[in-house]
Amino acid sequence: MSIPDQIRALEKLARIDAELKELLEQLSQERSTLDGLKSGIAKLDEKLAADRASMATMDKTRGELVQDVRNMTMQLDHSREKLSRSRTEREANAAQRELEELRKLVRDREDEISKLALSADAARQQIEATEAEHGKLVADLGAREGDISSRLGEVEKKARDKRAERDASVKAVPTQIYRRYEMIRSKRGTALAQTSDGTCKACHMSLPPQLFHRLQREPILEQCPSCHRIIYFVLPEPAATSAPSERG
Numbered sequence: 001m002s003i004p005d006q007i008r009a010l011e012k013l014a015r016i017d018a019e020l021k022e023l024l025e026q027l028s029q030e031r032s033t034l035d036g037l038k039s040g041i042a043k044l045d046e047k048l049a050a051d052r053a054s055m056a057t058m059d060k061t062r063g064e065l066v067q068d069v070r071n072m073t074m075q076l077d078h079s080r081e082k083l084s085r086s087r088t089e090r091e092a093n094a095a096q097r098e099l100e101e102l103r104k105l106v107r108d109r110e111d112e113i114s115k116l117a118l119s120a121d122a123a124r125q126q127i128e129a130t131e132a133e134h135g136k137l138v139a140d141l142g143a144r145e146g147d148i149s150s151r152l153g154e155v156e157k158k159a160r161d162k163r164a165e166r167d168a169s170v171k172a173v174p175t176q177i178y179r180r181y182e183m184i185r186s187k188r189g190t191a192l193a194q195t196s197d198g199t200c201k202a203c204h205m206s207l208p209p210q211l212f213h214r215l216q217r218e219p220i221l222e223q224c225p226s227c228h229r230i231i232y233f234v235l236p237e238p239a240a241t242s243a244p245s246e247r248g
Contacts, residue, residue: 030148200226
């Protein structure tokens, strides 16, 4: 296989690899969009579950405190009766102390109930806000999932076709050169470079004059001393000529 044929085969392979890379980036972007929406919904599901569990705990605690207040209110009525039936100062003082202690306990419980009510209101508002955000994400996913999945299918098919095209193109490249091509591509992203003026068009570094002259004299494949890509000579593009001005 002649060097010009090898160059053409490598150029075709590099072109396919560039197109395949672009397709894979499209796939990654589309999947990232879809995964981002689903991940956002999953996180909100977890947050809602935690907030609802916290709300249920607060409601349970509040119910227990309300029941405590009811029980202590009944005890207060009983203590008042004891006070009214007291026959001695000692009995009256004991009943009075019992009343004061119960009243303090009731006030403490009522304070706790008020604080819990405020916390519960804040939690309820937070749950409502999260539910609204969750609803928007679900609606967004529903509206976009079909289109994204359709695009994913199209891009995946193009990528499969491009891989098949690549497999066929690889066969046209000598094994030793292909191995070198793949080794460089794995490190640099791209494996080919051209030169027209003594500068590597990939890394923009000047080539040694002797190497550049050799590349100019005959079609050969070398490696750029700076970036180590496979480099070859191409004729410089002709300079654009301006159209002659019209004279009146």
